[in-house]
Structure formats: structure tokens, C-alpha cells
Amino acid sequence: MAMVDVDAVSKRFGRTPVLDAVSMRVGPGVTGMLGPNGAGKTTLLRIMATVLAPDSGTVRFGDRSPTSADALHAIRRDLGYAPQEPGFYPDFTVFEFIDYVAILKELDDRRARHDEVRRVIGLVGLDEVAHRPIRKLSGGMRRRTAVAQALLGSPSVLLLDEPTAGLDPEQRLRFRSLLSERGDDRAVVLATHQTEDVTALCQHVVVIDHGSVRFDGSPPALAEAARGRVWVSDGPEPGAVLTWIDGTGRHRHIGDPPSGATLVDPTLEDGYLLLMGRDSRGERAA
Amino acid sequence: MILPFVLVFMLVTPLAAIFVSQRTQQLMAPAVGALDLARPVRGDAGLRGSTVAWRHLWPLVRLESVRLVRHPAVYLVAIPFTVVNFFQLEGSEVLVLDRDDVSLAVLLAPYGWGVLIASNLLTLRSRRWRSEELLATLPVPQRSRTAAHLIAPLVTLPGAAVLLAGWFALAARSDHVRGTARPAAVLAGVLIVVGGGCVGVAVARWLPRPLFGWLAVIATIVLQVNFGALDPRWRWMHFSVYAAETISYPRLAPQHHEVHLLYLAGGVLLVAAVALARDGLDRRSGALGGTALTVLLVTGAVQTAPLAEPDTALFVTHLEQPGIGQTCRPAAGVTVCADPGFEFAIDWWTEPVAGVLRRVPDAARPADLVIRQRARVDARALLHPEIASAVDPAVAWPDDREVSVSDRWRLAAPGDPDGPGRVQLALAYRTASALVGLPPDAWWSASSRGSAAWATVPLAAGGERNEPVRGPLVQCDATGDGRAVVAAWLAGQATPAARAELRRRAGEVVARQWADTPVAFDPVDNYLTGLPDVLPEQGAVPSGGEILAATALLDLDDALVAAAFADRWSELVAPGSVPTATVLGWLGSDPSRARAAVAATAPRFDPEIDPDADTDPPVLTGTCPRTRR
Numbered sequence: 003m004a005m006v007d008v009d010a011v012s013k014r015f016g017r018t019p020v021l022d023a024v025s026m027r028v029g030p031g032v033t034g035m036l037g038p039n040g041a042g043k044t045t046l047l048r049i050m051a052t053v054l055a056p057d058s059g060t061v062r063f064g065d066r067s068p069t070s071a072d073a074l075h076a077i078r079r080d081l082g083y084a085p086q087e088p089g090f091y092p093d094f095t096v097f098e099f100i101d102y103v104a105i106l107k108e109l110d111d112r113r114a115r116h117d118e119v120r121r122v123i124g125l126v127g128l129d130e131v132a133h134r135p136i137r138k139l140s141g142g143m144r145r146r147t148a149v150a151q152a153l154l155g156s157p158s159v160l161l162l163d164e165p166t167a168g169l170d171p172e173q174r175l176r177f178r179s180l181l182s183e184r185g186d187d188r189a190v191v192l193a194t195h196q197t198e199d200v201t202a203l204c205q206h207v208v209v210i211d212h213g214s215v216r217f218d219g220s221p222p223a224l225a226e227a228a229r230g231r232v233w234v235s236d237g238p239e240p241g242a243v244l245t246w247i248d249g250t251g252r253h254r255h256i257g258d259p260p261s262g263a264t265l266v267d268p269t270l271e272d273g274y275l276l277l278m279g280r281d282s283r284g285e286r287a288a
Numbered sequence: 289m290i291l292p293f294v295l296v297f298m299l300v301t302p303l304a305a306i307f308v309s310q311r312t313q314q315l316m317a318p319a320v321g322a323l324d325l326a327r328p329v330r331g332d333a334g335l336r337g338s339t340v341a342w343r344h345l346w347p348l349v350r351l352e353s354v355r356l357v358r359h360p361a362v363y364l365v366a367i368p369f370t371v372v373n374f375f376q377l378e379g380s381e382v383l384v385l386d387r388d389d390v391s392l393a394v395l396l397a398p399y400g401w402g403v404l405i406a407s408n409l410l411t412l413r414s415r416r417w418r419s420e421e422l423l424a425t426l427p428v429p430q431r432s433r434t435a436a437h438l439i440a441p442l443v444t445l446p447g448a449a450v451l452l453a454g455w456f457a458l459a460a461r462s463d464h465v466r467g468t469a470r471p472a473a474v475l476a477g478v479l480i481v482v483g484g485g486c487v488g489v490a491v492a493r494w495l496p497r498p499l500f501g502w503l504a505v506i507a508t509i510v511l512q513v514n515f516g517a518l519d520p521r522w523r524w525m526h527f528s529v530y531a532a533e534t535i536s537y538p539r540l541a542p543q544h545h546e547v548h549l550l551y552l553a554g555g556v557l558l559v560a561a562v563a564l565a566r567d568g569l570d571r572r573s574g575a576l577g578g579t580a581l582t583v584l585l586v587t588g589a590v591q592t593a594p595l596a597e598p599d600t601a602l603f604v605t606h607l608e609q610p611g612i613g614q615t616c617r618p619a620a621g622v623t624v625c626a627d628p629g630f631e632f633a634i635d636w637w638t639e640p641v642a643g644v645l646r647r648v649p650d651a652a653r654p655a656d657l658v659i660r661q662r663a664r665v666d667a668r669a670l671l672h673p674e675i676a677s678a679v680d681p682a683v684a685w686p687d688d689r690e691v692s693v694s695d696r697w698r699l700a701a702p703g704d705p706d707g708p709g710r711v712q713l714a715l716a717y718r719t720a721s722a723l724v725g726l727p728p729d730a731w732w733s734a735s736s737r738g739s740a741a742w743a744t745v746p747l748a749a750g751g752e753r754n755e756p757v758r759g760p761l762v763q764c765d766a767t768g769d770g771r772a773v774v775a776a777w778l779a780g781q782a783t784p785a786a787r788a789e790l791r792r793r794a795g796e797v798v799a800r801q802w803a804d805t806p807v808a809f810d811p812v813d814n815y816l817t818g819l820p821d822v823l824p825e826q827g828a829v830p831s832g833g834e835i836l837a838a839t840a841l842l843d844l845d846d847a848l849v850a851a852a853f854a855d856r857w858s859e860l861v862a863p864g865s866v867p868t869a870t871v872l873g874w875l876g877s878d879p880s881r882a883r884a885a886v887a888a889t890a891p892r893f894d895p896e897i898d899p900d901a902d903t904d905p906p907v908l909t910g911t912c913p914r915t916r917r
Binding site for chain 1: 343344346347348351413414417418419420421422423424425426427428429433
């Protein structure tokens, strides 16, 4: 059963179309939302987070639709959202800020609320800086603070916009572990540029570009889309859609391989890049 | 001199508070990295949540209350002004709380400004830090957050109570405060503080820039000062009725302090409703706004309603018969009468009177001389029109032998830099005038009623005429009259402070070359707002020559001078002129020698640096009568 059902959602800002009849279904587990800058990921996430209303189309949360104030209220009670820029109050401590969000999430009982705040702070590993003003935190700590507030109340739907930006490798690993646990029985949507996060975490991936869904399926399926289209060589290949030098010093190519090319197993990133490269090449041809 | 600095401070301090509060925003930016400085994302109007239950609101109220109490703007704005206000408690004239309690509401106004700025910035917090996107996804909607901001200023009540308690504690140990405050008049200040918080929230919701918070502070000052502050009715429409209260007369006008509290409460609730209406009018905020508007209109109507006849009659009686309700005490051979709340001043007023009587022959002391507190003639410009038209000014300011002490005379307390000299000299001179047969006070010459006889002050108050006030108030010209010399000498020797004041006045006469110009002993800064010239108060006005002559006599032995006058008292007060030169001749002097002596010894007076000096001599209406009226 879909926990979030996006159906033919369109949105434009002024004359600029941002989303064009986007449909996707988010079920339990971690869903990765991939796409280049300006693809419409954040706008779609904002619509799913009930910040913005779609111009057309619907978003359903289980059996609820945000068409009335009461339904909206109920949806928001069961929603966790970490925007790209949460807008921290710099003179609040980590604890105070998350406590503030907890109050706005209607966690009324002071003792229980504080317990919950301490719990989510612990989950993201910020116990030692819990009472430090946010203005004194590093970028990575702030990002973890953003995630922590989204975890308040263990919401059924967790929407995270670029949650791993600014995290060091250790923090990123810890974060993946955290999210994979959350994704057991609830829906986690991850808007990101980081294909390795999607590879490591997601059971479902949606690629968005130019306001439309380009791919909707599993990560292996996205990788598999590039099978037979990825090869390595010792030098540049003029026919490749994309070429880069990998960690071994060899050239890795995506596109239509020449005969005799050394094909390699594709990754999710290859599939994504091929999808994006093909689209952009298609645009160039057009 | 200090006023321009105070004004600059008033303008700059709220801005500084805003700057300090915003400073962290600049600190934050580089650490965050790519701050999105584009317009903040706010939730769509079509996705507004319902208003939450009270139980969800209280934790938010609690948090915002703590934030408000900890906000630096409250202290940056409130503390300097409050310290200044407390400091002014020392070294000022006496406050009579039965009249001046309204100034306590003003004492809290800076606290209200601080709360306004702080509430404004706290309400703008989500916008300033771009957190509206996140907050829009949370179940508690903007309307509830606004409601919490509106309720939070209630947390400032203990602070207001502490400030007031501190003031009263200092007042209790001070000689500067007398009488009893009216609770409703004081509580108005508390509502002003809470109202400041609500105004800050409303401004933030409708005009979401910190600058508008500062402008709101300025707007409250402008409204308070310019919204018909001197009008006896419209002043009740202000936040504080202080504007005219200190120069008006509580015994002569209706006091609506309890109703004014309700009026302020209605205003605060209306502002709250306006703030809530930013998120759309729902049933609750509509009901709140409707109720507040009703309270505001009803209480406003009550406060500005024309006076009923019985009330008018009562106030006219108080004006025409000031003795009703006064406390009178025989002292030093005269009777001194004071209004309720001013009984303490009887002893103060008795001192210069006794000093005069001490040097007057026993036979010259009238048994029925009364020193009475009386409304100053400018009261008529501040009274309700019904009272002004019903009172007979010739009865209210009669041609009698009583010596009047005006309600507005300075009540100099210990430590007052101006000291009691001016009041003591003025009162002693008037008492002595009565004893030598000169009129002590200006009096109303026509027994007419209605606007014609009252035209002088309102016309002059229009501000377009720049000419001395002329009207039916009579002062006589005592130039060259030896009785004025005697009266001035009796006044000057009455007390040490009066002696110093007469010398100071003589120094001014010398510096201004006023030897032939009428010079009055003004016990107050004798101006009414908007009037271009002094109001006549003193009955017999000598010229500077008489003042110099009397000052010269101060250099002689007091007993010797008193004996010389006692020997010739009947000649002095009998019909027929005793010129100044004659009086000086009794003591072996003459006007030229007197002037020279005073010019050599009087305190130096620099008209350029004495802002209190009167620059315009009074306009007189005739020579003084030769016999007692």
C-alpha cells in the first residue's frame, strides 16, 4: 500500500513550469529522488511536505488528502520534513530548537517531549553539543540537527532534502544506518544528488528531470538500464556520451561502446548518468 | 538642554536594540555556507491548518514568554530610560500622587517600547531566519504561533510590578513623593507594556520588517503627543492620560481612570485581533475583534461624553469656592489652606509667610489673612467647556485680600536644584503686598460669563498670534511705589532661600538693564503650552528699580530696616504716595546708590546661559490702588 501517492501533480511558478503531471507512489522503505539542479525535486518534496499546494493533481497520504484543515492537521502530525535550509535560530541551542519544533508538533507533555528531544538528538549523535548554540555548530552538525527534528515523534513519512550534504564519511555512514532502520516500516523520501546514498539506502528510486519523472523503479533496475553501455579504456572515446577517469586511472565511458570494448558492470550512477546524458543529448539533437 | 539628547536617545535606542538582535544573522551566514537569500518559502494560503487547542498552545506560550523575557531589546530600551526616571526621583520637585500618579504609567512606557521591539523581532524570527518552510509543515499553524506571541507579553507583568514596586520603595524613603496613588491610574502603565507587545506582534504580521517595529515606537510617541493631548476630553483617548494631567486639575474634571483601563484593554485586544486577522478572519478572532471594538467604542464614548449638569455644578463649585474640602491651619498668625493631598505643603508655605510677619509691626498683622491654594487661571483652558462656560471667573479669581498659592507652583523638595527660593520669594512678596496694601494676586475684572471673557487664552493658544496675553486679568504697576520696595525687602529677608533668589533676580535686572521695566516674581515657568507670553498671576508688579532698592536694603541690618519701616508704617500704608526714593531715604540711601551697590554685589547673571529666565516683562493694566481693596 502506498503511504504517499502523488498523482499527476503539476506546479508552475509564474510562467515557469516546474512540475508537469508528476506521479509516483511511495511505500514503506527508503525512496531516493534523484535529479539535477532545477529538476523539480525540491518543489515536489515541498508539495509532499504540504508546504505548497499543487496547481493540479493530488497528493494522498494513506487514506488522507490535504483538502481540509483537519485532514491537513492530521497529515502534518505524522510527517517529518528536513528542508535544505531549515532556518535555524542561531541563538537557540540544539536542544532548544528541536524542543521548539517538538512543541509545534504538539508534543505537549513537557517531560515526554524532552525525552523525545533527547532521543532524536542521540539518534543523530549530537548529545555532546545539545546545549551549544546553533550558530557555533559546523555545517554537518546543523544538517544532523535538521534530520533530528524531522525524526521527532517517529513520523510515518519522512521527507529529507539533501540530508547528507556537508557530512563527512563517518557521519554519512551513521546517517545511512539511521535511515535504513527508519525505513523498515515507514516511508522515507530522500531528495539528493548523491547516487551512492541511493545505492546504499534506497529500495526505490525516482529520477526527475525538467519537472517530469524519467525513471521510477528499483536502484538495480536503474543500474541495469546501463548494462552493455559502460566500458573502460586507456584513452578518450569520441563516441561516448560521458567519459571520466576512474580511481584506477583508466577512462570509464557511458554510451554506445565500440566493438571490442571492455564492458564493465554498471552502477546506479552509470544508469543515472546515462539517463541524464541521453536526455541532454536528445535535447541537443532536437 | 538635556531634551535633545533624550530625543536622540529615544530614536536611536530602539534601532540599536534591533541592530544588536540582528547581529547574529550576519555571524550566521558564512558558517552556514550557501544561505538561500532568495525570498523565503512560506506555506500556501490553501494549506493553512486549523487553529489548535489551547493545550497545544500553552507550551508555545511558555517558550515565547521565556524568549521575550530574555530578549536584549527589552533591557536595552527599558533600562536606560527607567534608570533615568528613577534618578529623576531625586533632585526634582515633589510629586503629589493624588495628582501625579498618572506619570507612573509613563514611567513604564520605555519598558513597553522594549517589549514592542522584542515582540516584533521574535514574531519576525521565522521570516528572518527562513524557517517558514519548515514551520509550514508542522501541525501548529501560523495563527497559533501568532496567538502565542500575543499572549507572551503577559510575562512582562512581573517586570512591570517590580519596576513599580521599586519606584514606590524608593519613593517611600524619599521626601519627594507625597499623597496616595490611584491604583487604576498606575495600572494603565501595565496595560501599556502588554499593549506594546501586542503592537509589536501586529506590526510584524502585517509589515514584516524590523524597521516597522522602530517606526511603531515612534508612532506611539507621536500619537501620544499630538492627538489632542491638551483637550480635556480627547486626552482620555491616549494610551496615557499623562499628557495634560500634570497641568490640569483632578479636582476640577471627571476622572475616568477605571474606564480608561477598560479602554486600554479593549485597544490591546483589538490590536491582537488585527494581528490574528493576518491569517484570515475565523470565528474566534472575529469575536475577539468585535468584542474589543465594542469595548473600545463604549469606553471611548463614556470618557468623552459631555458632562452631566450635577457634575458640572460640582466642578464649578470647586473652582469658585476652593475652600470646600481644603485643610486649613492657623500658622504664624495667618490661615494657610491646602487641597487634599497637599496638606504637607502647609508647613512649607508657612515658612516664608512667617518670615515676613516676623518683621511687620504687630498692629499691621491682620487677623484674617488667608493663604489659599487655588487653581491657576490657565485651568480654564484645560477644563471641560461646560465648566468653563458655567464658572464665573470674577468669583473664581476674585478681587479679594486672599493670597493665592497656585496648584502649579513648584513644590521644591530637598535636593531640587532649583530649590524653594522662587516659590518662597513669590509667596512672601504676595503676603507682604497684602500687608502693605498692594493687591497680592491678579484678579478678574469683569464678572462676565461665557466665551467672550475667556477669549484671551484660546486665541493666544492658537499659536498664530505672537503678542502678549491681554485680557480681563488685572495686574497693577507698582513702579516707583515705596510699598513695593518694602514688600520686596520683607520677602527677600523672609528666608535664606528667598534672600538668595532676590539677589539673583537683582542680578538679572542689572544684566538686562530692567531698572525701569516691570519685573514679576514668577514661582513657576509661567507658560502654558502654546501661549506666547506669561500669564498674569502677581497682583502688584514693581519695576526693576524697586527690586534693586529692596536688594540694597538686604545689605543692612534686618532689625534696623524693620524698625525704620515700623516707625513709619502708618505713613507707608495711608492714602498718598510714598515713592521709592523716600523709602530709601528713611535708611540713608537713594536709588542711584542702591543701584550701584547692587550692581557691585549681585550675582552675575548671563542672559545667554540662563534658560529659566523670563525674557518678556509683563504687560500691566494700571497703577496700583493707594488703599487696600
